[in-house]
Amino acid sequence: MTSRETIPIGTRKSALAIAQTVQVQSALEKNNPTRSFPLLRMATTGDNNQAQPLSSIGTTAVFTRELETSLEKKECDLLVHSLKDVPTQIKPGFVIGAMMKREEPNDVMVMRPGESKALKDFGKGDVVGTSSVRRASQIRRLCPGVQVMDVLDAADSPYTCLLLAAAGLLRLNFDERITATLPPSVMLHAVGQGSIAIECRADDTEILELIKPLDHLPTRLRCEAERSVMRILEGGCSVPIGVWTEFVYSGAEPTDAESVGQLRMMALVSSLDGTEIAETEAVADVNGSVDLAIDLGRTVANQLLAKGADRILAKVLKDRDTTLVPTGTGEEKTIKGWEV
Numbered sequence: 001m002t003s004r005e006t007i008p009i010g011t012r013k014s015a016l017a018i019a020q021t022v023q024v025q026s027a028l029e030k031n032n033p034t035r036s037f038p039l040l041r042m043a044t045t046g047d048n049n050q051a052q053p054l055s056s057i058g059t060t061a062v063f064t065r066e067l068e069t070s071l072e073k074k075e076c077d078l079l080v081h082s083l084k085d086v087p088t089q090i091k092p093g094f095v096i097g098a099m100m101k102r103e104e105p106n107d108v109m110v111m112r113p114g115e116s117k118a119l120k121d122f123g124k125g126d127v128v129g130t131s132s133v134r135r136a137s138q139i140r141r142l143c144p145g146v147q148v149m150d151v152l153d154a155a156d157s158p159y160t161c162l163l164l165a166a167a168g169l170l171r172l173n174f175d176e177r178i179t180a181t182l183p184p185s186v187m188l189h190a191v192g193q194g195s196i197a198i199e200c201r202a203d204d205t206e207i208l209e210l211i212k213p214l215d216h217l218p219t220r221l222r223c224e225a226e227r228s229v230m231r232i233l234e235g236g237c238s239v240p241i242g243v244w245t246e247f248v249y250s251g252a253e254p255t256d257a258e259s260v261g262q263l264r265m266m267a268l269v270s271s272l273d274g275t276e277i278a279e280t281e282a283v284a285d286v287n288g289s290v291d292l293a294i295d296l297g298r299t300v301a302n303q304l305l306a307k308g309a310d311r312i313l314a315k316v317l318k319d320r321d322t323t324l325v326p327t328g329t330g331e332e333k334t335i336k337g338w339e340v
């Protein structure tokens, strides 16, 4: 087969999606100066139904399905996604050929310019803006009495703060709007948060070779471990699972960026009101092996199940059907989406 000169990249149209895709495009252009990588921009089910609950339009692949159809029809040869949005079970015939070096995976707090308030001082009267059930349940647990409101709900701004992913803000050059970065002792981030995934057809060896240099092993190992936890727990649906992964070293931290020590993972599953929680952690020598990273995820998932995660998840899924969620203030609100 002759090598392709023009390699279209499929992407969503949002500002964040385009910023991420341009990052991939630049890296590919740099490594392959004789080839071109035009962008093919598409709207997805998730983009077309922003006023509707994600749960009512289907919870899986709402941001990836149309892109995969286009990849299948060979209208494009690779897709760029936030790894966080990619279902843990990839459709047969497709693979994540690269997970790019992870941006800061943490969630952050954004307040009005010049304002700041420590989360420990949050309570009754404070309104926290987020559409994520994972962030909402952890913040309710940490700050009893706070009101959590969907970001889409507010006409004017009643919020003390918003909770968002650091990665999205950094990629859109809103660094200065970050009031505080939340460490894992405060909030565990979403599975895969902060990494960009490049998806291609599983049998397209030419593209697999082309994107291989963009795969970052430490990121791959961390994210495969995280996705393994989710795959076991979710049963196909988005649920409030928070994770944290890091490499730990017995001696001094090595200077080699690709070096991987022991992989440590923390994880939790929380009820929507934050009152019930299963949390755990584990460490394993993964020796650069994706299979061993996946095993660590399995161990963590089983520890969570032993601590009652299945009961909490069953309740969360039941609450999702009614879409009414207690806010901790005695009121009930409708969750518009099931972003994690």
Ligand SMILES: NCc1[nH]cc(CCC(=O)O)c1CC(=O)O
Pocket: 082, 083, 084, 085, 163, 164, 165, 166, 167, 168, 192, 193, 194, 195, 196, 339, 340
């Ligand atoms: N939920 C939508 C979404 N999907 C990916 C990101 C940010 C980038 C990333 O997590 O890698 C965001 C925004 C956010 O959660 O604040």
